[in-house]
Amino acid sequence: MPFFSVLIPTRNRARLLAYAVESVLDQDFTDFEVVINDNASSDATRETVAGFSDPRIKYAGSSRFLLTHENWNACYDRALGEYLLVLGDDDMLLPGALAQTAAVIKERQAQLLSFGVVTYYDSTYFEERLKNTILARDFSGKVIRHDAEKVISDYLSFRSGLGYPPHPSAMVFRKKTAEGLKAKCGAFYLTPLGEIIAVPWLIRRTGAMYVIDKPLAVIGRGNTSQVAQEIHDPASMWKNADTDFRHTPCKGKYTYNALAESLLRLQKLEPENFGKYTLPMGEYFLLYYQDLMEVARAGGDVNRDLAEFYEKLGELPLQTGRSVRRRLLLLKLKLGLRSLLLKLGLFDALRRYIGHAGAKRIKGSDLGITDIAGCAAKISAIGAKAGQPLEIWDSRVFPTNG
Numbered sequence: 118m119p120f121f122s123v124l125i126p127t128r129n130r131a132r133l134l135a136y137a138v139e140s141v142l143d144q145d146f147t148d149f150e151v152v153i154n155d156n157a158s159s160d161a162t163r164e165t166v167a168g169f170s171d172p173r174i175k176y177a178g179s180s181r182f183l184l185t186h187e188n189w190n191a192c193y194d195r196a197l198g199e200y201l202l203v204l205g206d207d208d209m210l211l212p213g214a215l216a217q218t219a220a221v222i223k224e225r226q227a228q229l230l231s232f233g234v235v236t237y238y239d240s241t242y243f244e245e246r247l248k249n250t251i252l253a254r255d256f257s258g259k260v261i262r263h264d265a266e267k268v269i270s271d272y273l274s275f276r277s278g279l280g281y282p283p284h285p286s287a288m289v290f291r292k293k294t295a296e297g298l299k300a301k302c303g304a305f306y307l308t309p310l311g312e313i314i315a316v317p318w319l320i321r322r323t324g325a326m327y328v329i330d331k332p333l334a335v336i337g338r339g340n341t342s343q344v345a346q347e348i349h350d351p352a353s354m355w356k357n358a359d360t361d362f363r364h365t366p367c368k369g370k371y372t373y374n375a376l377a378e379s380l381l382r383l384q385k386l387e388p389e390n391f392g393k394y395t396l397p398m399g400e401y402f403l404l405y406y407q408d409l410m411e412v413a414r415a416g417g418d419v420n421r422d423l424a425e426f427y428e429k430l431g432e433l434p435l436q437t438g439r440s441v442r443r444r445l446l447l448l449k450l451k452l453g454l455r456s457l458l459l460k461l462g463l464f465d466a467l468r469r470y471i472g473h474a475g476a477k478r479i480k481g482s483d484l485g486i487t488d489i490a491g492c493a494a495k496i497s498a499i500g501a502k503a504g505q506p507l508e509i510w511d512s513r514v515f516p517t518n519g
Contacts, residue, residue: 119173121149121215122198122292126188127206128156131165133337136490140209142171145513146216150175150198154191156183185357189306193299201292203312207337208286209493211512214333218289220515221260225327228291229319231283232329234336235499237481237492241339243349243415246459249481251492251499253332258509260516261328265320272317273380273394275373275404283326285312287334294322302386308359313379314386321390329516331509332496337489347372349415366401366429369422371408377401399441402430403448410452477503 123141127134134153141151151171155162155178166176175195183191189203200222204210214232221227236252238244271277298318299305307314320326338344346354355370362368364381377396384391406426409419430438481487484498492499500510508514 119148119150119198120200120219121146121289122196122201123149123151123210124189124192124196124201124203125151125153125206126156126185126192126203127153127158127162128188129158129160129162130206130341131158131161133207133339133489134162135165135168136209136337136493137204137206138166138169138174140211140493141204141215142169142173143212144210144215145213146219148219149173149215150196152192152196153177154183154188154195155179156188157181184308184359186304186306186308186311186359189311190304193295193305196292199292200289201295202289203285204334205286205336207339207342207489209335209337209489211333211335211493211496213513217329217333217512217515221327221329222289225260225262227325227327228294228323229289229316229325230327230329231288232333233331234284234287234334235332235492235496236336236338236476237486237489239337239339239489240487241341243340243345249487251479251481251486252476253479253499253503254476255503255505256332256509257330258506258516259330260518261330263326263328265324265326268320268326269317269391270394272313273384273391274397275376275400282313282316283328284334284336286336288312288316290315290319291323294319297322307379307382309362309375310379313376314383317380317383317391318387321387331512331516332500333512335489335493335496348411348417351412351417366398366432367405367422367425369405369409369419369425371405371412371422373401373404373408377405398433398437399444402426402433402441403444406445406448407452414456479503 125137138151151174153166153174153176157179163178166174221230233256238247238250240248242248272282295305343354351370360370362374362378365374365377367374380396409423409426413419430441433441479499479502484495484502486492486495496512497507497510500507
């Protein structure tokens, strides 16, 4: 039994898949298998995988198109490793990622953990200002333990803390623990967003989630990535997923609606563990509206969903509705100012001088980066550009205890 199974569900991304696979094979921790499920690709995916000729790669192809969660489950079912990691076919692990993860698992007896990521927008990304840029935040370089109650509460109130909700390509979990969810539901990855259901379910069983708070993966975003399609081509995106949003007030096909639907399904699945939490409707409506406006900004037609939004907003209890409308007015002003600055080409320039929390945006051209492989190779230079200590951004330097 290998220690890790790295699962790579893929479809028609042969060029990017090669980077992902190579990033796993280059790990200095070698006790792993790579489980690839090819979702009826029409490009050179099969030939690309065959070119690696590594016995640790387990490739299978699907004869029919699979929905996203079906493809993920096809990988999960074939995995033999003790711990699983789903790596996006457009993402890359950094050198040392598996070694550091294995060390924390063994030292802390961790069953659920995640690590930091940076995001790379390649030259195909639909928004011109983001092409060949890196999005990064500050990291502490420590191993941090998050108690189950805090993580679950944050999930079910639409908040996020340091390092979570984790990106799927940065989440590692013990398969033996995960089998309980599969036994209960017939599959581990449930719809519409399997990882949003899985993490709270897992952490309720494990009691804690550990975060290696340093960058150990690069998340790729191009014109075929999920984030790009959610905004620029939602029709293509949502045909790959279950969009029967039967529990949410609004029914539009947007990311935060899928997030809310997933959390509500989790509550229905185990009311004894998750029923005591109440999803804040104010936050739900504001986040849903932001998604609507982002798609509209990219040229999408949201008129029908916007009409439904206001209809459902009018059905809220009086006090809640008033509060949401006040906050919605402020949000509209903020989005309007952002839109104006973007049109004038001043948004990024002014952003440098206005104090703000969150991620830093770095131009790939400043560091000679032109693709995701270059981003991964120059991760330490990115950290230096972000003004952080080298040891935090060197993916071969193990984290300290938090």
